[in-house]
Amino acid sequence: MAINKPYNNRAWLGVLPVLLIVAFSAVIPLMTVVNYSVQDILDFNSRFYVGLDWYRETLQDPRFIEAFGRQVLFSLSVLAIEIPLGILVARGLPKNGAWTSVLLILLAVPLLIPWNVVGTIWQIYARSDIGLLGVGLNELGLAFNYTSNPTHAWLTLIAMDVWHWTSLVALLSFAGLTSVPPAYYQAAELDGASKWQVFRYVEMPRLSGVLVIAVLLRLMDSFMIYTEPFVLTGGGPGNATTFLSQYLATMAVGQFDLGPAAAFSVIYFLFILLFCWIFYNSVMLDGTVDESEARHHD
Amino acid sequence: MANIILDELGFAYPGALEPTLLPLSVEIKDGEAFALLGASGAGKTTLLNLLSGLLVPTTGRILFNGVDVSSQSGSERNLAQVFQFPVLYESLTIADNLAFPLRARKAVNGFSAVDIASRVAKIAGELEIENLLKRKPKTLSLFQKQLVAIGRALMRPDVSVVLLDEPLTAVEPRTKWQLRQSLKRLQEELGVTMIYVTHDQTEALTFADRVAVMADGKILQTASPQEVYEQPAHEFVGFFIGSPGMNFVAIDSAIPAPMYAASGVDQFAQRIGFRPEWARLEHPPMTHPLSAVHWLGRVTHCQILGTQDGVPVGITTLASEVGELKVRGAINATVGEEIMVVVDRCVSFCAEHYVATHYAQSSTSQLTNPVGNE
Numbered sequence: 001m002a003i004n005k006p007y008n009n010r011a012w013l014g015v016l017p018v019l020l021i022v023a024f025s026a027v028i029p030l031m032t033v034v035n036y037s038v039q040d041i042l043d044f045n046s047r048f049y050v051g052l053d054w055y056r057e058t059l060q061d062p063r064f065i066e067a068f069g070r071q072v073l074f075s076l077s078v079l080a081i082e083i084p085l086g087i088l089v090a091r092g093l094p095k096n097g098a099w100t101s102v103l104l105i106l107l108a109v110p111l112l113i114p115w116n117v118v119g120t121i122w123q124i125y126a127r128s129d130i131g132l133l134g135v136g137l138n139e140l141g142l143a144f145n146y147t148s149n150p151t152h153a154w155l156t157l158i159a160m161d162v163w164h165w166t167s168l169v170a171l172l173s174f175a176g177l178t179s180v181p182p183a184y185y186q187a188a189e190l191d192g193a194s195k196w197q198v199f200r201y202v203e204m205p206r207l208s209g210v211l212v213i214a215v216l217l218r219l220m221d222s223f224m225i226y227t228e229p230f231v232l233t234g235g236g237p238g239n240a241t242t243f244l245s246q247y248l249a250t251m252a253v254g255q256f257d258l259g260p261a262a263a264f265s266v267i268y269f270l271f272i273l274l275f276c277w278i279f280y281n282s283v284m285l286d287g288t289v290d291e292s293e294a295r296h297h298d
Numbered sequence: 299m300a301n302i303i304l305d306e307l308g309f310a311y312p313g314a315l316e317p318t319l320l321p322l323s324v325e326i327k328d329g330e331a332f333a334l335l336g337a338s339g340a341g342k343t344t345l346l347n348l349l350s351g352l353l354v355p356t357t358g359r360i361l362f363n364g365v366d367v368s369s370q371s372g373s374e375r376n377l378a379q380v381f382q383f384p385v386l387y388e389s390l391t392i393a394d395n396l397a398f399p400l401r402a403r404k405a406v407n408g409f410s411a412v413d414i415a416s417r418v419a420k421i422a423g424e425l426e427i428e429n430l431l432k433r434k435p436k437t438l439s440l441f442q443k444q445l446v447a448i449g450r451a452l453m454r455p456d457v458s459v460v461l462l463d464e465p466l467t468a469v470e471p472r473t474k475w476q477l478r479q480s481l482k483r484l485q486e487e488l489g490v491t492m493i494y495v496t497h498d499q500t501e502a503l504t505f506a507d508r509v510a511v512m513a514d515g516k517i518l519q520t521a522s523p524q525e526v527y528e529q530p531a532h533e534f535v536g537f538f539i540g541s542p543g544m545n546f547v548a549i550d551s552a553i554p555a556p557m558y559a560a561s562g563v564d565q566f567a568q569r570i571g572f573r574p575e576w577a578r579l580e581h582p583p584m585t586h587p588l589s590a591v592h593w594l595g596r597v598t599h600c601q602i603l604g605t606q607d608g609v610p611v612g613i614t615t616l617a618s619e620v621g622e623l624k625v626r627g628a629i630n631a632t633v634g635e636e637i638m639v640v641v642d643r644c645v646s647f648c649a650e651h652y653v654a655t656h657y658a659q660s661s662t663s664q665l666t667n668p669v670g671n672e
Contacts, residue, residue: 189371
């Protein structure tokens, strides 16, 4: 029997709105940047094609390499603290009862504060002349000054990011933990499982899904961090806390070097894409192996 | 393995007006298959949680081998539990799942890797799941997963008691029978004390050496399945067990005094109860002895469940002067027909409690043999 398949090219019109939105929101701006990145732009009327020169220059720029190194170090540091800490906080939350909602709301507070306000809060909080934390540390005999000491600046930044974002990991982990049926805990208890075993074999398998999301979000966000260090340290002392975004902003907005800034942006974008791709695939690899095994057995 | 004594054990939630579990005393023998049977809300889950250490009794004690364990945690009591749905460690293979309770207690039990491996092989062999050992839980069917969960509960040779909380709920009907067989066989072979909580009378009666029937936070009767079926200690037991349950008839109004006196029903009895298969339908002329209790009824419904020797058998429902009656056996009447219900055997109750069993005197029919325990 022949299948009567209606052909109607007007269906394409249905896709058009989405195409338009994606084009204007993503493709066109990105392509503009790519276009800029291969030109030397002096003003709107005088631009010259320079090929991959800007890319070459950016990748060899010692300030870019330093900022990149700092960026990686910063992202890994905050991930290494926020993920375990978030899980710990989530495990410490009561599963139900009046306190649960109160604590969840309190946890969400840092996430609701505008980023530059977060920076301002910590800028004041950590000041060694009037800030509660800064003065307190100095009173304890520690010569704390984040405006002059790079290590102190780093510690303050990391503390701020942990304060700001651990809640996100905690909330996601809490959602994961509530999906563990109580019977699983009871079974583990009756089996004589230790606390570590309960975490490793009961909770972790249920948490892995949300943790992938948490790591991805925190990785991308921390890799693009701009506002908070800009307000807190302004990238200093020296360039000690100048991360990629800030360096890029200096180049593009401060010096109006559109070509190099565009090349920088493309490289930056590709790095984030690459990180996420590697991470996602390495995590999802386990799952797919199991799936195919399952099919094989059945 | 342990002998378990519940001594005046009771439980009330804090602030509750009535206790969830009224004080009750039961002894469960070492190696016994014991079933807790009751409808939802009867208190059987509360009793189970008290046994597993999830709840602490508000009155009374729980003794395992004479030791008061009332305030001990579940792991200290060394018990195992099988849940309504299979609970497995999702990231571990089936072999590792089985080995888990032994590995976790290695420090206490001193099991070597060799001991553990041989125990895994033994239990897997008993449950016939050797071919699953290398697989992960998510590749198994629900039935297989529950088998593994049962296996894990049976891993510890020194386990004091295995609690089964409606373990067949999630299993599809076709495989329920199979799992019940495996469970019963293992219980007998390993001699483990098992407490099986269920609302399904078939599961309870086929599995257990003794059944405790619960309602409203009380144990109404603790007895062998046969006794529970034939001599229900309480009218609720007669009503709850059996499908359909017992027929009940109040004596004062419905049975002419000479009729029940001749049947030997005690004068203090207020109601009689009879199982659908303890009665039969008879067309006039009557062959039943005068001593048998009997009523005239009109057939309202026939449910054919099969045939025996070419005769349809099933449940006949009748409307009679004493209310609706159900009779199991050969269906020899059609809907609308008037026919005599002859009771060959009945039990009498006083204030809802069992008094005695009565048989119709020297019946002429061979159908009078009780078939209740089939």
